[in-house]
């Protein structure tokens with residue numbers, strides 16, 4: 001597995017994010033569980049493929065694939081795009097790579113270890129995990145590492161657990177949103193890299 005920009009660390013995730021992280025670590029040991037978990041998210045990722053207008057010609061980046069990289073697996077299978085997953089936890093990334101191999105998708109899905117804040121490979125479309133943090137720093141790096149028209153699909157949390165996740169600033173308005181209402185995952189929002197650059201230059205958080 002290739003080492004990304006930085007090594008292993010986690011930045012204070014909330015209890016639901018921590019539970020998800022450890023659940024995925026356990027589940028990733030059993031390929032049949034990864035397959036079942038992946039199937040569960042097919043509807044979510046299909047909506048995101050449509051939202052991000054992902055085709056087989058796109059280079060897709062998935063920020064925060066965890067140990068059970070269902071997003072990367074589903075995007076590769078259902079759109080034909082090549083996917084690079086970036087995961088900052090080394091152990092989770094190693095398990096994700098095993099899951100990719102178990103599904104025979106090594107040619108389509110690559111796993112890198114690193115913190116997305118520190119840098120990512122160039123991409124056409126990014127899908128950003130609910131647990132990715134710090135959210136605005138991740139988005140700023142993505143915007144710096146891509147063309148202005150690159151599409152960013154960013155997951156957002158349900159009302160009951162909003163305080164447990166690092167969220168998008170309220171002033172950052174998406175171009176479109178799709179809704180999932182699946183546990184902690186409420187929706188996915190679409191931005192362009194240019195939207196993020198503009199927000200970072202002019203936005204209230206920069207104040």
Ligand SMILES: C[S@@+](CC[C@H](N)C(=O)[O-])C[C@H]1O[C@@H](n2cnc3c(N)ncnc32)[C@H](O)[C@@H]1O
Pocket residue numbers: 010020021024063064065066067068069070071072086087088089092114115116117129131132133134138
């Ligand atoms: C538990 S996973 C869920 C993702 C899910 N398996 C998928 O395929 O969409 C979320 C992961 O995001 C990772 N993560 C959070 N912030 C990150 C960042 N700045 N850079 C890279 N990985 C990050 C966490 O380490 C965690 O493993």
